[in-house]
Amino acid sequence: MQDMNTATMPIGVIDSGVGGLTSVAELRKLLPNEDIIYCGDNGNAPYGNRTGQNIVELTKRIFAFLEKQQVKAVAVACNTISSTFDSSEYGFYEKGLSFPVVSVIKPAVEDVLQKKYAEVGVVATVFTIKTGCHKQMIQARNPRISVYGEPSENLAELIEQGDLSSPAIQSDVKKHVNNLLSEHPNLQDIILGCTHYPIVQSVFEKAAPNVTFINPARDQAEAVKQLLHERNLLQKDHQGEMSIYTSGSEPVYHAVLAELGISPASKIHTVRF
Structure with missing residues (x-):
């Protein structure tokens, strides 16, 4: 039986910046009924030249933010972040979260x-x-x-x-x-x-x-859909919306949303994770 309260919760998507919008584009095609909360840590980008421990700490802050947003699943739409918990060297720090995490790798x-x-x-x-x-x-x-x-x-x-x-x-x-x-x-x-x-x-x-x-965004979107299907968490009869939270500036989001053909976000919020 579907838990309607949980099924109507949004999906979280995280990245070091705007790159994860490529995953959003694919999620929109496969899951148009889902609400999305996008977190881009542009203020600390690029992650790819940082140390593993630094990346882990920054990611924990975003996960803590999404815990408060009550998401039902999170797509880690960042290969750099995904490599920290797909690699045993950094440990599986996503354990203990209230939501499942889908890597892009x-x-x-x-x-x-x-x-x-x-x-x-x-x-x-x-x-x-x-x-x-x-x-x-x-x-x-x-x-x-x-x-x-x-x-x-x-x-x-x-x-x-x-x-x-x-x-x-x-x-x-x-x-x-x-x-x-x-x-x-x-x-x-x-x-x-x-x-x-x-x-x-x-x-x-x-x-x-x-x-x-x-x-890989296409494969990740399929994996998110499969996860929600298996857990009976697919949203139905709803037009999905997206809110963006960024620690950086807004203009690059407008440019990339247009480039990828994604409908404008309902709101772009500037935050500190």
């Missing part, structure tokens, strides 16, 4: 395993690549799959600045794609291992037209 790994790639590239933040989370999780299940990582120090931050057609973004994307392909010329599939990157997916595709760039 695990669903992407499942997709790679199901499609039986022979090799796959990962472009992500410095921290995510350093943890080797994608490689460890894929090769633990299928050691025959080769996984090649390519870290970017600046791309997420460049996207955060909101000029999505800037020469700096195009140059950074081209550099990292070329790095992967020069070392692995037969590579045909690359995971966009930071949720910011699908915002400029067309730039990646222009840099390497013959490569398939994998957007």
Whole structure:
């Protein structure tokens, strides 16, 4: 039997900034009836150049905020955050929360395993690549799959600045794609291992037209839908709305919402997590 009070609670989505809106775009397609509370910690971005312990502490603050918002589930739409609790090195600090947490990495790994790639590239933040989370999780299940990582120090931050057609973004994307392909010329599939990157997916595709760039947001949205279905928590007969909470500034949100074709948020709140 469905618990109507719980089913009508919102879904939380968290990221270090605007990147998680790529997951929101996919959630909107699959779950249009759900209300979403989006938390972007732009004031502390980028997370990808921080230490693991610092990332954990910042994430705990956002989780505490969402506890007060009474969400029924949280999509961690940030590969850097996801890698801290998908990696045993940092412990599973999400235990004890009142809501289930859906990583953005695990669903992407499942997709790679199901499609039986022979090799796959990962472009992500410095921290995510350093943890080797994608490689460890894929090769633990299928050691025959080769996984090649390519870290970017600046791309997420460049996207955060909101000029999505800037020469700096195009140059950074081209550099990292070329790095992967020069070392692995037969590579045909690359995971966009930071949720910011699908915002400029067309730039990646222009840099390497013959490569398939994998957007993990789609897999994560499917995982959230499956979780809510299994727990009988799907919202029904309701037009979902979204509220945004950010520790940064508003303008970049308007730019990215428009770029991704997401309806404007009902309200953008400036907060300190």
